[in-house]
Amino acid sequence: MTTKKPNPNAEPADQCAVLKRGVGDAGEPISQSQAAMYLNNYMAAVKGTSADGQNYGFLYGIDQIQWLLGKIAAYNLGKTGDDRIQAIRTYFGCTIDPAREPVPAGQIVNTLFLIPVLGNGNDIPDLKIERDDAILGNPRPCPNECFMLSAFFQ
Numbered sequence: 001m002t003t004k005k006p007n008p009n010a011e012p013a014d015q016c017a018v019l020k021r022g023v024g025d026a027g028e029p030i031s032q033s034q035a036a037m038y039l040n041n042y043m044a045a046v047k048g049t050s051a052d053g054q055n056y057g058f059l060y061g062i063d064q065i066q067w068l069l070g071k072i073a074a075y076n077l078g079k080t081g082d083d084r085i086q087a088i089r090t091y092f093g094c095t096i097d098p099a100r101e102p103v104p105a106g107q108i109v110n111t112l113f114l115i116p117v118l119g120n121g122n123d124i125p126d127l128k129i130e131r132d133d134a135i136l137g138n139p140r141p142c143p144n145e146c147f148m149l150s151a152f153f154q
Helices: 012-017 032-046 062-076
Strands: 085-093 112-118
Touching: 062 085, 062 112
Parallel strands: none
Antiparallel strands: 085 112
């Protein structure tokens, strides 16, 4: 399994075209040590910034993951190639608009949501299928809001 990497010398439009192909094979398994390194790098990068203290982990229950996979399987019935959902994209979001209201002290307001992606790299919401319920959101802000960071990331 290989992950397509952007060419740093390519124009942004060219990079996007490359990264939108073969989305069904995007990503790859990583080791615990690599995951720990990524998290430690993130924590070092945000220390002392406005992001310091923000949530760094999001928890989805397996039932909700299976619900999303079931939606994808139902959508894919009878479809082929790029018409099929072949990936899931994650997006960061904020539960409040900090430009309109102050962020409550001690409250985590950043969040993550998952959107199915077609074989051509387009998000499924662009298709206006069924209802808006093909997006999985509102995870629990874990680990830092529900338990101490496991020894896995120390």
